[in-house]
Amino acid sequence: METASRKSSSQRYAGVSSMVSISLEKRDALARLAKLEIDGENYLTPLMIDFLQKEKYPFLDSVDFGMAPYAFKRIDAVRFEKLKSKDKNFLIATICCTPRDVVESLVELRMGSLKPLYAPAIATPMNVALLVYLGVDVVDNILPIMRGYQDIYMLPDAEFNVNVLKELPCTCPICSEYGADIKNLEAHERWLALAKHNTIMLENQLRLVRELIRQEELRNFVEVRAKAMPELTSMLRFADMHDFGNFIPRFKRSMLRPTTAESFNRPEVQYFFKRSVEIYSPKSKTVVVLPCSAKKPYMLSKSHRELRRLVSMKGVCEIIVSSPLVSPRELELCYPVVNYDVPVTGQWSREEVEFVAEKLAALLVKGNFERVIAHVEGGYRKVVEKAAEIAGFDVIFTCNGSNSVDMLRKAIRDSPKAEFDLYLEIFRHMCRYQFGIDIVAGRPKGRYPNLEIYSGKERLMRIDMRYGMLDIDLPFARKLLEKRVYWVEIGDFEPKGTIFAAGVVDADENIRPNDVVVFYNSEFYGVGIARMSGSEMVEVKKGYAIDVRKKGHLV
Secondary structure, X not given: OOOHHHOOHHHHOOOOOOOEEXXXXXXXXXXXXXXXXXXXXXXEEOEEEOHHHHHHOHHHHHOOOOOOOXXXXXXXXXXXXXXXXOOOOOEEOOOOOOHHHXXXXXXXHHHHOOOOEEOOOOOOOOOHHHHHHOOOOEEEOHHHHHHHOOOEEEOOOOEEEHHHOOOOOOOOHHHHHXXXXXXXXXXXXXXXXXXXXXXXXXXXXXXXXHHHHHOOOHHHHHHHHHOOOHHHHHHHHHHOOOOOHHHOOOOOOOOEOOOOHHHHHOHHHHHHHHHHHHHOOOOOOEEEEEEOOOOOOHXXXXXXXXXXXXXXXXXXXXXXXXXXXXXXXXXXOOOOOOOEOOOOOOOOOHHHHHHHHHHHHHHHHHHOOOXXXXXXXXXXXXXHHHHHHHHOOOEEEOOOHHHHHHHHHHHXXXXXXXXXXXXXXXXXXXXXXXXXXXXXXXXXXXXXXXXEEEEOOXXXXXXXXXXXXXXXXXXXXXHHHHHOOOEEEEOOOOOOOEEEHHHEEEEOOOOOOOOEEEEEOOOEEEEEEEOOOHHHHHHOOOEEEEEEXXXXXXO
């Protein structure tokens, strides 16, 4: 099969270059759900180019695929500059090397430009979710076709030589027509049938990936899929060594499901640990370390409610330990702590103990506590003991059979305490976490966890339990404008349901997708949810920038 990469430069550019634009609809880390417009034709990304129906993609004739794989840049940078793709519309990631090289190439290309990223001849039903997670917008079915012509039968989780199959574990049109007799067809007919089946498998996976992006569930899926092949596991681990910057959302609607070792290094978890230590400012010099609960938020769980009823926690701080999360009570309504689910076995691996202990130690050091009380046992106790060793703290352990509650009550009674309003501290910490500024004063109202905070008669903000963040009101929005944080300047028009990127004049570069932002122009200001990063709002010409939540007149 002849592809565009085999054409000479003169053949490749015989026609007029295509007009290409991309309009972002939804982002989940580096993955993008978008409308790709090429010469007036619209395509939904992530997109699969079907080389069995190449006539549907006339723009291929004007794509410069280059004459060398992207990883060749690391071998001979001078020659690569002469042979690389010089396409003006697409980033071309032709790749044929190790898992590390694949990741390095994709991340370098994706982080360096917002143009559509096309990775030719690399996608399979098994790896396409990870490729999209790494920023690939366009794939093709070249590899599924080639594998079909090698008698390989592809599925989302496995590949087989078709000749060893007793039955076909698929009901696609090809499998329904031929069944297990597909292996008895004449060679060319069999190969074409397998190429079509493999293509259907890849296309179905892309449909699934698009829906996962919409639901903000792609990372959970990628972690599970990566365990199917060592190569994919390696790629995901290499990917987690990179900083994806402001493309990674801090708040999400989806549940965090840390079910693999790779979960510990996912960007959302790492960001939470880094940020929580930065902003942690406890009021008390005494802290009680508690185990997590299955119900979230923790303070609504039966175990935490009962313990707080039997033992007054007034005047002391609390830190809750789980795997892989460690959170001060003040941040338990923050994503991902408010919305995660882990398998509970009671068994802790050595890696889990060391990982969680390191995070707990960092919070203990930042809190500069005078007294550490731990009401934990089993694996949790191992975590606290290791954390105490790391941080250099003495710990009072209070779990001791039937006397546990009495021991905890006595330890708290004999400890230094401070007067503070826990609900106010929740708002104070979440505000510092989210916006980097303090609430000077306020009056919390509501029933936990559906809390609001007021200044006089004006509501400043509320807890948004859907995202695990603060939803702010217009009075506090003015404060953010004064502080010049999470702001977006828009053109002189009245903002309504959606603000598109074309209407953005400038934006705070710290904005991430799903952040609460304050938009304004000469007449209006308001609060919205970012659909893209601040840098994208300024650089791109099309796409959804902000979902408007509330607005008012600036003057």
